[in-house]
Amino acid sequence: MYPIQRNRRLRSNSSLRALVQEYHLSPNDFIVPLFIIEGKQKKEVIPSMPDYYRMTTDLLKDHVKKLWSMGLKSVLLFVKVAESLKDNKGTEALNPKGLMQRAIDTVKNAVPEMVVMTDVALDPYSSFGHDGIVEEGKIVNDTTVNVLAEMALSHAQTGADVIAPSDMMDGRVLKIRQRLEKEQFFDTIIMSYSAKYASSFYGPFRDALDSAPGFGDKKTYQMDFSNRSEALVEARRDLEEGADIVMVKPGIAYLDIIRDLKEQLNAPIAAYQVSGEYAMLKAASEKGWLDHDQIMMEQLLSFKRAGASLIATYFAEAAVKLI
Numbered sequence: 001m002y003p004i005q006r007n008r009r010l011r012s013n014s015s016l017r018a019l020v021q022e023y024h025l026s027p028n029d030f031i032v033p034l035f036i037i038e039g040k041q042k043k044e045v046i047p048s049m050p051d052y053y054r055m056t057t058d059l060l061k062d063h064v065k066k067l068w069s070m071g072l073k074s075v076l077l078f079v080k081v082a083e084s085l086k087d088n089k090g091t092e093a094l095n096p097k098g099l100m101q102r103a104i105d106t107v108k109n110a111v112p113e114m115v116v117m118t119d120v121a122l123d124p125y126s127s128f129g130h131d132g133i134v135e136e137g138k139i140v141n142d143t144t145v146n147v148l149a150e151m152a153l154s155h156a157q158t159g160a161d162v163i164a165p166s167d168m169m170d171g172r173v174l175k176i177r178q179r180l181e182k183e184q185f186f187d188t189i190i191m192s193y194s195a196k197y198a199s200s201f202y203g204p205f206r207d208a209l210d211s212a213p214g215f216g217d218k219k220t221y222q223m224d225f226s227n228r229s230e231a232l233v234e235a236r237r238d239l240e241e242g243a244d245i246v247m248v249k250p251g252i253a254y255l256d257i258i259r260d261l262k263e264q265l266n267a268p269i270a271a272y273q274v275s276g277e278y279a280m281l282k283a284a285s286e287k288g289w290l291d292h293d294q295i296m297m298e299q300l301l302s303f304k305r306a307g308a309s310l311i312a313t314y315f316a317e318a319a320v321k322l323i
């Protein structure tokens with residue numbers, strides 16, 4: 001009770017504040033999402049994601065070496081696929097010489113210790129821009145899941161360490177796990193996007209990959225943002241089906257969900273600070289309305305406080321420079 005207790009004592013200088021600091025950020029926390037394109041020596045600007053680029057695999061090689069030298073230990077790969085290679089079956093997703101497979105190979109050759117994570121969903125390969133196969137205007141679950149399992153296997157065969165299914169189909173973790181076990185990929189990790197909400201925060205990402213849905217929206221598979229307990233149902237099922245890490249996405253608007261999962265589950269929780277969150281801070285700081293670096297660190301720290309042990313973020317490089 002005041003004045004015996006004064007909460008300000010431990011805040012009175014920066015050394016004291018450092019000594020009682022509860023949560024810390026480290027380069028080990030981050031997953032770096034990367035957008036890969038075909039071609040040579042190309043680094044393309046993404047208008048809705050300032051200072052973030054799509055790059056060709058030759059540039060990827062040097063880029064991951066740089067990331068590694070900064071202490072960053074994992075990348076999450078996404079590919080932008082040519083319109084002519086898109087169909088309604090995910091054919092190109094299974095191409096052993098496809099862009100994703102070449103990108104995995106590039107990273108593993110450049111920095112063998114780098115943890116390579118791959119996005120598994122059909123949207124960049126889909127002529128409809130949907131995460132699954134479309135029949136009569138509907139996204140069909142079970143046919144899609146079979147293709148996703150083959151896609152995951154192809155990534156594992158090429159050297160991916162972590163498969164990250166982001167599609168939100170039912171039973172995909174189980175199918176992927178069974179497929180990997182059958183081919184003796186016993187140690188391939190599954191980081192499931194378990195609580196992935198149907199969110200408007202993904203807009204800039206869909207610009208980056210040209211993967212916006214051609215009709216309708218993603219609400220029949222991604223979660224309704226009005227729901228909370230459903231996230232636990234999803235995450236529990238994914239763990240039962242063989243996931244090793246469960247993810248919550250988007251990030252800042254869903255810290256309550258991260259906390260729920262952390263309290264209820266015994267598994268590492270990942271958070272994805274998505275493209276729209278990145279764009280908001282970039283825009284506000286360009287206008288001089290917010291301090292970019294301060295807000296960035298404040299937001300990233302909030303993921304740790306909420307209970308995340310991995311953070312996928314477009315700010316990874318910038319943050320590491322400030323740590």
Ligand code: PBG
Binds near residue numbers: 166202205274
């Ligand atoms: C693909 C996928 C999306 C994101 C990650 N994987 C887009 C979507 O579901 O439409 C979004 C990432 C971001 O916005 O940063 N299934």
